[in-house]
Amino acid sequence: MTNWCMVIDLEKCVACQGCSIACRMENNTPVVSPEEAKNGRAIRWNDVFPLPVHIAPDQGEYPNVKTHYSTRPCMHCKNAPCVKVCPVQATFIDEEGIVRQNYDRCIGCRFCTVACPYGVRYFNWSEPQWEETLAEYRNPDQLSVNGSLEGPAVRPVGVVEKCTYCVHRLVKARELAKVEGREFRADEYVPACVQTCTGKARFFGDLDDPDSTVSQLSKSLRATHLLEDSGAHPKTLYLAEG
Amino acid sequence: MQQTLTLHDRDELITPLYKFDRKFWMVIAFLIAIITPGMLLYVRQLVLGLGVTDLNRPVFWGAYLVNFIFLIGISMAGTVISAVLQLLKVNWRRPITRIAESLTVFGLMTAGLQIIMDMGRPDRLINTLLYGRLQAPLMWDIASLTLYLLTAVFALYLQLIPDIALLRDTAPAAAPEWRKKLYSILSLGWTGAKEQWRRLEKAITVVSVFIIPIGISLHTVTSWLFSTTVQPGWKSTILGPYFVVGAIFSGIGLLFIAVSLAREYNKHLKEYITETFYINLGWIFIVMSAVWFYFTLNETLVVVTEQETLEFPVMASKLFGQFAPAFWGMNILMIAATWILVAPKFVSDKPTRNPLLQTVTGLVATGISVILFFLLWLQLPALSDPNIQTGLIIAFVLLFIVALFGVTKWMKTRLITSTVIASAFVLFGMWLERWNILMPTLTHARLIPYTTYTPTITEIAVTISTFGILTLMFVVFYKFFPSISIWEVEEGRALEQIADRR
Numbered sequence: 001m002t003n004w005c006m007v008i009d010l011e012k013c014v015a016c017q018g019c020s021i022a023c024r025m026e027n028n029t030p031v032v033s034p035e036e037a038k039n040g041r042a043i044r045w046n047d048v049f050p051l052p053v054h055i056a057p058d059q060g061e062y063p064n065v066k067t068h069y070s071t072r073p074c075m076h077c078k079n080a081p082c083v084k085v086c087p088v089q090a091t092f093i094d095e096e097g098i099v100r101q102n103y104d105r106c107i108g109c110r111f112c113t114v115a116c117p118y119g120v121r122y123f124n125w126s127e128p129q130w131e132e133t134l135a136e137y138r139n140p141d142q143l144s145v146n147g148s149l150e151g152p153a154v155r156p157v158g159v160v161e162k163c164t165y166c167v168h169r170l171v172k173a174r175e176l177a178k179v180e181g182r183e184f185r186a187d188e189y190v191p192a193c194v195q196t197c198t199g200k201a202r203f204f205g206d207l208d209d210p211d212s213t214v215s216q217l218s219k220s221l222r223a224t225h226l227l228e229d230s231g232a233h234p235k236t237l238y239l240a241e242g
Numbered sequence: 243m244q245q246t247l248t249l250h251d252r253d254e255l256i257t258p259l260y261k262f263d264r265k266f267w268m269v270i271a272f273l274i275a276i277i278t279p280g281m282l283l284y285v286r287q288l289v290l291g292l293g294v295t296d297l298n299r300p301v302f303w304g305a306y307l308v309n310f311i312f313l314i315g316i317s318m319a320g321t322v323i324s325a326v327l328q329l330l331k332v333n334w335r336r337p338i339t340r341i342a343e344s345l346t347v348f349g350l351m352t353a354g355l356q357i358i359m360d361m362g363r364p365d366r367l368i369n370t371l372l373y374g375r376l377q378a379p380l381m382w383d384i385a386s387l388t389l390y391l392l393t394a395v396f397a398l399y400l401q402l403i404p405d406i407a408l409l410r411d412t413a414p415a416a417a418p419e420w421r422k423k424l425y426s427i428l429s430l431g432w433t434g435a436k437e438q439w440r441r442l443e444k445a446i447t448v449v450s451v452f453i454i455p456i457g458i459s460l461h462t463v464t465s466w467l468f469s470t471t472v473q474p475g476w477k478s479t480i481l482g483p484y485f486v487v488g489a490i491f492s493g494i495g496l497l498f499i500a501v502s503l504a505r506e507y508n509k510h511l512k513e514y515i516t517e518t519f520y521i522n523l524g525w526i527f528i529v530m531s532a533v534w535f536y537f538t539l540n541e542t543l544v545v546v547t548e549q550e551t552l553e554f555p556v557m558a559s560k561l562f563g564q565f566a567p568a569f570w571g572m573n574i575l576m577i578a579a580t581w582i583l584v585a586p587k588f589v590s591d592k593p594t595r596n597p598l599l600q601t602v603t604g605l606v607a608t609g610i611s612v613i614l615f616f617l618l619w620l621q622l623p624a625l626s627d628p629n630i631q632t633g634l635i636i637a638f639v640l641l642f643i644v645a646l647f648g649v650t651k652w653m654k655t656r657l658i659t660s661t662v663i664a665s666a667f668v669l670f671g672m673w674l675e676r677w678n679i680l681m682p683t684l685t686h687a688r689l690i691p692y693t694t695y696t697p698t699i700t701e702i703a704v705t706i707s708t709f710g711i712l713t714l715m716f717v718v719f720y721k722f723f724p725s726i727s728i729w730e731v732e733e734g735r736a737l738e739q740i741a742d743r744r
Contacts, residue, residue, distance in 0.1 A: 114303060
């Protein structure tokens, strides 16, 4: 079975936030007003943020500046704290190692958002709104699994949403291979952030295939996880700077 | 045992049930007035989503969850008082068992209501039954709450049966027909036969044995909602017992207030609920406050000493940061409450000329210390000098101590008033305690910048509304059923008579 995994090379990342925008357009994450965003209601499945988060380091003065940035999709943990606490199994790990969210079943208790140590789960506080022209460019894709909404179609108010490694793209790629009457190959599918990455810092593939790029990179001495001590066994890999 | 109800008792306990006077309607009107705004704002929240609250990322839970834990906590009153004292055959419990048990039922009902108000999709509540995962802590809580509520309703009803039969037999001719019918159905054909009494006593004992572990499980499971996550500040094994102790503590506080209000409403109750009850339960209250301080010290000291990178910022925000007013406010309230309960036991009844024990001293010191507390809270730039700050803190502590001494004598002569004041302090302090457990951790997420949370008008109104509903249920219930377990009081009297004869 495939075990999908993303590798982010922080050495190559230029913090352009292209992944953030690509994710927004691909997954129809709702836009909120600046005041709401200031109040912590912004939804960015793929966030670019300064590191360390809490202690402002001595960054020096221009032009002698040193700044660290990181980018944060869902870690798709093997021992996911969010999955453990969901009372109705609205979030679950599928057989290919992706932590998915069933928007039709979520009761909005927000236990998963509290339990996640990475803060990559987002709640729909209000009815999503798009400004006129933006609404025309929404991704028309829609993924339904056993009659339950999962894909990039707009989520209703009051449910939790999260990065899914663009699972609808996986379904699409599989269907295409099927129609063309051939075997599906793991390199036929990448999430939108990987496709768009300016610095080619993101890699995606099957971690269980020893020949894939991601499993080669996972053996690098620079390979690390975010908050390795969280006990969640995060899967998304980072290649550390330096 | 024959029912030995005197005409006197009937006048005092049963006649008021049929008297819908102006006082009753005024209370109802007042309660509806404070419930309505919150309900309207809740409807608005249903339409617009939880965006009308100040909840955000990472503060996904707020005032609703604090209320939920608090209401679960106060529901402990019934279990402790009724079941434990019942099993220990303590006699002074008799007049207040009914009020205690009904508080459990109403507390749990409003707690359930609060969790539904907190849900993003209350319309999907049924999913917890259709797709419930028994591995999830929230499901343990739902299961435990349901079981506790059902058991508490059952216990309350069992205690009520002989009294309902009494109401059925003594209903005045003018009583409405539907009420007579209601009592007749609810009494389940109770005739007071010896066999019926034997079975009732047996059933009550069995329920009392069962309800204690169920009650403790609910408070522990509620703490597990937090301690099973990997968030700093919650990863604590002490949280379970800490919640149980806090629950008993605040439960007794609410019981004192409810009993005192009932006594004020129906003055006749003063003959049944005497000072003996206040003194005896007061001792349990004092013990619980000592245990509570012990746990709070454990929680605080360990983290402060080890200063671990994740845990310490959470604790520091309580000790010196944005949650300092709530944390120290809680401690001051608890110290004052304990003092109010303990200190009068050490002074004599005789008038004294010791200036430290005069009421005037107490009032003046209280006034100045309150002003000092607010000066410290406001953090005025003019007072930012460390020496002035330290001086203010020392002056505050000294005046606070003087105030505590000053009020002692006044408290000594007013047992019930002082117990109610202490209970109010404990209730408010326990609400703050729950706030201090939830909020510092939620605002100090690991990978999201530190943030703040201030409840909006919606959350405040819904909170007031919730406590209004709790009171309304209490008031309406006691318009239909006597607030004192008549048969238990009779039984107590009979036992006393037998003891006297010997």
